[in-house]
Amino acid sequence: MQQFDREPQYAEANPGEIVIMPCRVFNKKGQCVWQKDGKPVGIYPGKYEWVSSPDLGDCSLRISATRADLDAGEWECQVTASSFDAQDALTSDPARLVVRVPPSPPQLEVELSPIADGGNLTLSAGAEATVRCLSRGGNPAANVKWFLDERELVGHYNQTNTTDIGKVKTWMAVSTLTYTFSKTDHTKLLRCVALHEAYPTKSRESSVTLDIHYAPEVTLVGTPTVDLEENIDSVSLRCRADANPPATVIWRRVGGNPSMTIRAPVVSMGDIYSFQETLEFSPVTRKDSATYSCEAKNTIGTSNLITIPIDIKYSPMIVNVGPAVSQQLTVTLYESTRLECQAEGNPLPRYQWLHRRPKDGEEDIVIRSEDRYLHITNVTYEHQGEYICIATSTINGLERMVQSEAITLRVVGPPQVLSEVSSRFISVERGDDAVIRAVFCADPRPIRVSWRWAAFQMEAGSGSGRFVAEALHKVSPAILPTPPAVVELEADDEDDQVAIDTESSSTMSAYDTLESTTTVMHHPRSLEVVPTAQALVARPPQAVFTYPGKRDECYETRLRIQRVEMNDARHYYLTVENDKGSDTFYVTLTVKVEPVSMATVIAVVIACLFLIIVVTLCLLYAYRSERCCFDRDMKSDVESVHSSSQCSSSGNNSATSQTSINRGGTQRSSVGQSKCHKTLGTAVSDSRGLLYADLQLPKTSNNGSMKVKNHHRHLHNLPTSSSSSSTCTSSSPQQQWSQLNRTNFSDRSLDQTIDTLDTSLDRSHSKVDV
Numbered sequence: 001m002q003q004f005d006r007e008p009q010y011a012e013a014n015p016g017e018i019v020i021m022p023c024r025v026f027n028k029k030g031q032c033v034w035q036k037d038g039k040p041v042g043i044y045p046g047k048y049e050w051v052s053s054p055d056l057g058d059c060s061l062r063i064s065a066t067r068a069d070l071d072a073g074e075w076e077c078q079v080t081a082s083s084f085d086a087q088d089a090l091t092s093d094p095a096r097l098v099v100r101v102p103p104s105p106p107q108l109e110v111e112l113s114p115i116a117d118g119g120n121l122t123l124s125a126g127a128e129a130t131v132r133c134l135s136r137g138g139n140p141a142a143n144v145k146w147f148l149d150e151r152e153l154v155g156h157y158n159q160t161n162t163t164d165i166g167k168v169k170t171w172m173a174v175s176t177l178t179y180t181f182s183k184t185d186h187t188k189l190l191r192c193v194a195l196h197e198a199y200p201t202k203s204r205e206s207s208v209t210l211d212i213h214y215a216p217e218v219t220l221v222g223t224p225t226v227d228l229e230e231n232i233d234s235v236s237l238r239c240r241a242d243a244n245p246p247a248t249v250i251w252r253r254v255g256g257n258p259s260m261t262i263r264a265p266v267v268s269m270g271d272i273y274s275f276q277e278t279l280e281f282s283p284v285t286r287k288d289s290a291t292y293s294c295e296a297k298n299t300i301g302t303s304n305l306i307t308i309p310i311d312i313k314y315s316p317m318i319v320n321v322g323p324a325v326s327q328q329l330t331v332t333l334y335e336s337t338r339l340e341c342q343a344e345g346n347p348l349p350r351y352q353w354l355h356r357r358p359k360d361g362e363e364d365i366v367i368r369s370e371d372r373y374l375h376i377t378n379v380t381y382e383h384q385g386e387y388i389c390i391a392t393s394t395i396n397g398l399e400r401m402v403q404s405e406a407i408t409l410r411v412v413g414p415p416q417v418l419s420e421v422s423s424r425f426i427s428v429e430r431g432d433d434a435v436i437r438a439v440f441c442a443d444p445r446p447i448r449v450s451w452r453w454a455a456f457q458m459e460a461g462s463g464s465g466r467f468v469a470e471a472l473h474k475v476s477p478a479i480l481p482t483p484p485a486v487v488e489l490e491a492d493d494e495d496d497q498v499a500i501d502t503e504s505s506s507t508m509s510a511y512d513t514l515e516s517t518t519t520v521m522h523h524p525r526s527l528e529v530v531p532t533a534q535a536l537v538a539r540p541p542q543a544v545f546t547y548p549g550k551r552d553e554c555y556e557t558r559l560r561i562q563r564v565e566m567n568d569a570r571h572y573y574l575t576v577e578n579d580k581g582s583d584t585f586y587v588t589l590t591v592k593v594e595p596v597s598m599a600t601v602i603a604v605v606i607a608c609l610f611l612i613i614v615v616t617l618c619l620l621y622a623y624r625s626e627r628c629c630f631d632r633d634m635k636s637d638v639e640s641v642h643s644s645s646q647c648s649s650s651g652n653n654s655a656t657s658q659t660s661i662n663r664g665g666t667q668r669s670s671v672g673q674s675k676c677h678k679t680l681g682t683a684v685s686d687s688r689g690l691l692y693a694d695l696q697l698p699k700t701s702n703n704g705s706m707k708v709k710n711h712h713r714h715l716h717n718l719p720t721s722s723s724s725s726s727t728c729t730s731s732s733p734q735q736q737w738s739q740l741n742r743t744n745f746s747d748r749s750l751d752q753t754i755d756t757l758d759t760s761l762d763r764s765h766s767k768v769d770v
Contacts, residue, residue, distance in 0.1 A: 001088045002027045005057070008077050008095035012140070013066050014198060015099055020051060021075050023059040023092060029082030030089065032059035037073040068099035068139065072169055101170055102198035103138025106206045108190075117206045121190060124300070125183045125214035133175045133192030133206065137164055141171035142194040149188050153179060183214035186244055215301030216243030218294055223308060227396045230314035234282035239294030241277075241303060247296035249277045254291040254307070286312045286346065315400035316345030316391040321407070331379045333413025333580075339374040341389035341404060349391040357385040381416045381441035381554070384409055410553075414581025415442035417574065418554070427590040428564050436559040436587045439475060440576050443553035446472070448577040451559045453570055458559070466562040473556045566591050 005024040013019045023032070032054045034041045041048055047065070052058035059079065063071055075097055079090035108115040109132040115121060123129045135142035141161035146153045157177040164170040175192065193205040221238040228235055241247040253273040273279075273292065281288050293307040320342040323329065331337045343349045353369040368374055368387070376383055389404040422438040440446075449460040451469050458464065461471040557576075561568055569591040576583050 001086075002029050002079060002082060002090065003088075004077075004090055004092060007092040008075055010096050010098075012098040012100055012197065015067060015101075017066055019063040019066050019071070019097060021061045021063065021077070021095065021097065023061065023077035025057045025059060025079050025090065028054070028057040028059075028079060029086075030080035033078040033080065034059075034061050035076045035078060036071075038076075063097075066097075066099050068101055068169060072097060072099040072139070098140055100196070100198035101137065101139035103135045103142045103170075103173070103194060103196055105135075105204050106142070106144065106192045106194040107134045107136075108132070108192055108206050108208060109134065115208050117208075119208050120211045121208040122211040122213065123181050125181060125185075125212050128178065128180045131177045131179075131190065133177070133194075135173040135175075135194040135196075137167055137170045138173065138194075138196055138198070139170045141173040142196040144173050144175035145193045145195065146175065146177045147189075147191040147193060148185065149191075153177065181210065181212050183212055183242075183244070185210050186212040186214070211244070213244050213300050216241045216247035216296035216298055216303040218242070218249070218296050218303045218306055220294065220306050220308060224310075227313045228284045228310070229395050230286050230312050231283050233284055234280075235284055235310070236281075237279040237292065237294075237308065239277055239296070239306070241296035243296055243298045243300070243303070245298050245300075247298040247303065248275065249294060249296050250275060251279060252293045252295075254293065281310075284310075284312050286314050288312055289346075311346065313346050313393070313395045315395070316343045316349035316393050316402050318343045318389065318391055318402055318404045321389050321404040323407075328408045328410050330410045330412060331376075331383075333379060333381070333411055333416065335379055336375070336377045337379060337409070338376070339387055339389075339407060341372050341374075341391070343372075343389075343391035343402065345391065345393045345400075347393050347395075349393045352390040352392070354388045354390060355383070355385055356388070357382065379411055381411050381413075381443075382418055382420060384411050384441065384553075410443070411441070412443040412580075415440050415446055415576035415578050415583045417576065417583050417585035419585070422585060423587070425588050425590065427592055429592045429594065430566060431563055434561040434564050434568070434589060436561070436572055436589065437556060438574050438585055438587065439554060439556045440574075440583065440585070441554040442576060442578045444578050444580070445553070446555065446576050446578045448575075449555075449557055450575050451557075452573045452575065460557050468560040468562070470558040470560060473558075475554050475556050561589070564589075564591055566593075 003026050005026040006022050008021045008023050011019055011021065021034070023034075025032070032050075034048070041061075043049060047063070049062045049064070050058075051060035051062050059077055061075075061077075073096070074094040076094050077090075077092040081087065081089040105117075108117075108121075110121065110130070121131070133144050133146070135144055144157075144159050146157045156179045157175050159173055159175040161171050161173050164172045173194070177192075188210050189207045190210055191205050191207040193203055195203045218239055218241050221240055222236045224233075224235055239249045239251065241249055250272060251274040252271065279292065288310055289312045291307055291309045293305055295305045296303040318341065320340070322340050329337065339353065341351055341353070343351070351370065351372045352367055353371075353374040355366045355368045357364055357366065368376075372389075374387065386406040386408050388406050390401055391403075392399055392401040394400070417438055417440040422440075426434060426436055428434040436451075449472060451458045451460075456464075456467070458467060458469040460469050462469055557574065559572060559574075569589055571586045571588055574585045574587070576585075
C-alpha cells in the first residue's frame with residue numbers, strides 16, 4: 001500500500017521568497033493534489049510547481065514569489081487511491097505557511113500613557129512599578145524582551161499575543177514588566193526589545209531613561225585625621241548629599257561658643273549653623289571647638305544625621321604659679337613647703353617642677369614633681385635654688401610647652417654639709433699631696449669650722465707641719481655662657497630623665513671659687529618663653545631657660561695634706577657650727593702604694609718555679625738512694641739465714657752426743673758449747689732475715705718451708721744449761737734487731753713485715769728462757 005515517506009511542515013518566509021513545501025510518498029500509485037485552507041490548488045508555472053517528478057513519489061510543491069495575501073495559510077498534501085476500490089488515499093496533516101510581516105516599532109506605556117522613545121521615566125525608589133511594551137502589525141507576533149541597561153530582567157515580565165484589529169493575519173504582542181527599582185537604577189536605560197525575522201536587523205527597541213526619586217543620604221568629606229592646632233591648621237568639612245531630587249543641606253552646631261551660630265539669640269542647643277554644603281575654618285581657633293552635625297532634606301524624605309566633633313588643640317599657657325614668683329621664698333631647715341602651678345591648654349597639660357641646683361661641680365637640673373603641686377617635706381639646704389614649672393602638651397606627636405618664672409627658695413637654719421657635692425672617699429698615692437674638700441651651707445654664717453683626726457684638731461685658716469686647713473671659700477653657681485642650657489623633655493620618656501645640653505665645650509665650672517669676703521650680686525633674669533607654635537613646628541619641643549641665681553650661704557672648706565704617708569690613711573672629721581646649730585661630716589683618706597712592675601712579678605714567678613724544680617730533683621735522688629741501701633741489707637740477711645741453717649743441723653748432732661756423755665758424767669764438751677754459741681747467735685740474729693725471705697718467696701715454695709722447719713728444729717735442740725745460755729745470749733736478739741731497724745723501710749708492706757718479725761722474736765725469747 002502507498003504511504004507518506006515525508007509530510008509538509010511549518011514554514012516561514014519573507015515576502016518574495018521561494019518556499020518548498022515537502023511531500024514524499026512511498027509506493028505511490030495515485031495522483032498528488034495540494035490544498036490551502038481546505039481548497040485545492042492547481043499547478044501554475046512560475047508560481048506553484050512540482051519540485052520533482054510526482055510519478056517517482058516526490059509530490060513536493062515549490063511556491064515562488066510568496067505573498068502574504070495569497071500564500072499564507074494551512075497547506076495539505078493529498079494522494080488519491082491507487083484504484084477505485086482501493087482504500088489507500090492519503091491526506092497529510094495541515095502545515096502552516098507564514099509569510100512574515102514586520103511589526104511596527106515597540107511602544108512603551110505607563111498607566112496606558114505612551115512614553116516617547118528616548119524620554120525619561122520618573123519612578124520612586126522602593127516602589128513597585130508596572131510598564132508595558134506593545135508591538136503591533138506583525139506576522140507572526142514579535143518576541144518582546146526587557147533590559148535594564150544590558151541586564152535582562154528575566155522573570156519580571158510576561159507576554160500576550162492577540163489578533164491585530166483592522167489587519168488581516170497580523171498580530172499585536174503586549175509585554176508587561178513588573179519591577180521594583182532602587183536608587184542605584186537612577187539614570188539607567190530601560191529597554192523594550194522586539195525580536196522579529198522580518199526586521200532588517202532582526203530586532204527593534206524602544207528605551208527610556210529612568211529618573212528614580214529617593215530620599216537623601218549624606219556623607220562627610222574632609223574629616224580631620226590628625227589633631228588640629230590653633231592658628232596653624234585649616235579644615236574644610238563638606239556634607240555631600242546623595243538625593244533625587246536634589247536636597248537641601250543643613251549644618252547644626254552643638255556645644256562650643258553659641259555666638260558662632262547664625263541665629264541670635266541662641267535659645268537651644270543644636271541650632272542651625274549653615275545651609276552651605278561646605279564649612280571652612282582657616283585657620284582654626286579654639287572658638288571653633290564644637291560638635292557639628294549635617295543632614296539633608298528633599299520632597300521624598302530626610303537623610304540620616306551625621307555628627308563630627310571638632311577639637312582644636314592649642315599650646316598650654318600658665319595661668320598661675322605660686323606662692324611667690326620672682327621673689328625669694330624663705331623656709332626654715334627641716335620644715336615643709338608647697339608650690340603650685342596652674343595652666344590651661346588642649347589637651348590638658350602635664351606638669352613638671354624642675355629644680356636647679358649645684359652638683360659635683362656642675363649645674364644640675366632635677367625633676368622634683370610630675371604634678372601641679374610640689375610638696376617639699378623635711379627641707380634641707382639641698383632644696384635651695386630656683387624652681388620652675390613646665391607645662392607640656394603633645395600635639396601631633398610634638399611637644400608644646402611653656403615654663404613659668406622662677407621661684408627662688410632660701411633655706412635658713414643650722415649648718416648642713418652637702419653630701420651630694422662633698423666626696424666621702426679620697427684616694428692618693430704615697431708621697432703626693434691630698435686635698436680633702438667639703439661643701440656646706442649655713443644661714444646664718446658659720447662661726448666655727450674645724451677639722452679633727454686622731455688626737456689633732458685644726459681650725460679653718462690655720463696649719464701645722466704637713467697639714468693646712470685653708471680659709472673658707474664661698475661658692476655660687478656660675479652664669480652659663482651662651483648658648484643657654486636646654487632641658488629636653490621627650491614625650492615618651494618613661495624614666496623622666498632630664499638632659500642638659502649646653503652645646504659648648506668651654507662651659508664654666510658650676511662653682512666659682514671666691515674668697516669669703518667676696519660679694520656675689522644676684523641679677524634675676526626672666527625665663528625665656530617657648531616661641532610661637534609656627535616656630536616650634538620646625539624644631540623639636542624644648543624648654544629654654546638660664547639660671548643666674550646664687551647661693552650666698554654655701555661655702556667650701558679644704559684640708560691639705562702634703563707628702564702623704566701611709567699612717568695618714570684614716571677618717572677626717574669636719575665640724576661646722578653657727579648660731580642655730582652644728583653639723584658633722586667625715587672623709588676617708590686612702591693611701592695607695594706604688595704598684596709593682598710587671599717585670600718584677602715575672603722574675604719572682606720564674607725564681608719560684610726554678611726552686612720547686614730543684615727541690616723535686618733532690619727528693620727524687622734521696623728516695624732512690626734509700627732504696628739502694630735497703631736492697632743491700634736484705635741481701636746480707638738472706639745469706640746469714642742460709643749459714644744459720646747449716647750450723648743448726650751440725651749443732652743438733654753434737655748436742656745429741658754430748659747428752660749421751662752427760663748421762664755418764666757431769667762435764668759438758670767445750671766443742672758442743674762453742675757450736676751452740678755460734679748456732680744460737682746465728683739463729684736468733686737471722687730470724688728476721690728468715691721471715692723476710694719467707695715473705696718474699698711464695699708460700700708453697702720448698703725453700704721457704706725448709707728454712708722454717710730448720711729454724712724451729714734448731715730452736716728446740718738448744719742446750720738448757722745456764723752456762724750455755726749465758727754464752728749463747730752474748731749476742732742478744734735485741735742488739736741484732738736494733739741493727740736491723742737502722743734500715744729505712746718506706747713501703748707500708750715493710751712496716752707490716754716488721755710487726756710480724758717483732759712477734760716472732762718475742763716467741764724466740766720465751767723459748768730461750770725455758
